[in-house]
Amino acid sequence: MLKNTAEAKRRSSRLGGCLICLSFLLMTAGPALTFGSEAIIETNLGSIGVELYDAQAPKTVANFLSYVSEDAYEGAIFHRVIDGFMIQTGGYLKDLSPLAEQAELVNEADAGLKNVRGTLAMARMDEIDSATRQFFINVADNPHLDHQEGSCSRADEAQRLEAAARGLVKPRTCLSFGYAVFGRVTSGMEVVDEIAKTETDIEEDFLDMPSQRIWIKQIRRP
Numbered sequence: 001m002l003k004n005t006a007e008a009k010r011r012s013s014r015l016g017g018c019l020i021c022l023s024f025l026l027m028t029a030g031p032a033l034t035f036g037s038e039a040i041i042e043t044n045l046g047s048i049g050v051e052l053y054d055a056q057a058p059k060t061v062a063n064f065l066s067y068v069s070e071d072a073y074e075g076a077i078f079h080r081v082i083d084g085f086m087i088q089t090g091g092y093l094k095d096l097s098p099l100a101e102q103a104e105l106v107n108e109a110d111a112g113l114k115n116v117r118g119t120l121a122m123a124r125m126d127e128i129d130s131a132t133r134q135f136f137i138n139v140a141d142n143p144h145l146d147h148q149e150g151s152c153s154r155a156d157e158a159q160r161l162e163a164a165a166r167g168l169v170k171p172r173t174c175l176s177f178g179y180a181v182f183g184r185v186t187s188g189m190e191v192v193d194e195i196a197k198t199e200t201d202i203e204e205d206f207l208d209m210p211s212q213r214i215w216i217k218q219i220r221r222p
Contacts, residue, residue, distance in 0.1 A: 042217040049187035060182040088136040101132040109178030115145040120183040128177040139196040147178030
């Protein structure tokens with residue numbers, strides 16, 4: 001899953017109520033989950049309550065909340081929606097103009113959190129540490145998005161980039177580093193599912209754009 005941004009249009013595409021189900025409670029076999037901050041994502045289809053993993057993904061949560069504190073998600077559309085997979089937002093306004101980005105993030109996908117149904121994770125380019133503001137909500141368990149044994153390291157990435165700079169192609173033999181999970185839905189999963197099931201079409205460079213705009217009115221702290 002790659003994120004769509006203005007750069008993406010030059011470099012291809014950047015991926016890329018129901019009660020809390022049991023999978024939410026068992027979303028990782030790793031460290032015990034610690035929740036801290038909360039937020040409410042208010043969309044034109046309803047509100048989605050989320051808890052954030054402050055302890056496990058501190059840099060990612062801090063980055064997300066910095067955008068929230070500046071109302072920087074206001075008006076952002078859901079620009080990539082795939083039923084049975086995920087819904088993605090945070091990068092574009094209704095006229096498809098890109099929203100300003102802060103610095104790229106250190107990828108915390110190796111914190112042990114899993115991309116299971118109802119979790120929030122950061123979208124990014126192919127590069128490991130390229131996430132900025134776009135995020136997605138998993139509408140299914142997506143283990144192929146997790147950091148795992150055999151995932152590429154930053155050293156592997158550096159070697160590929162060095163080879164590319166010399167005009168050589170170093171084949172990738174490792175798996176994706178993964179996509180950093182930083183929270184989970186605690187209420188409004190029915191809104192997430194409604195967004196996921198909306199009809200989509202191709203619009204400009206966006207392959208899975210909802211036929212009718214769905215957008216974030218505001219993300220606020222409770």
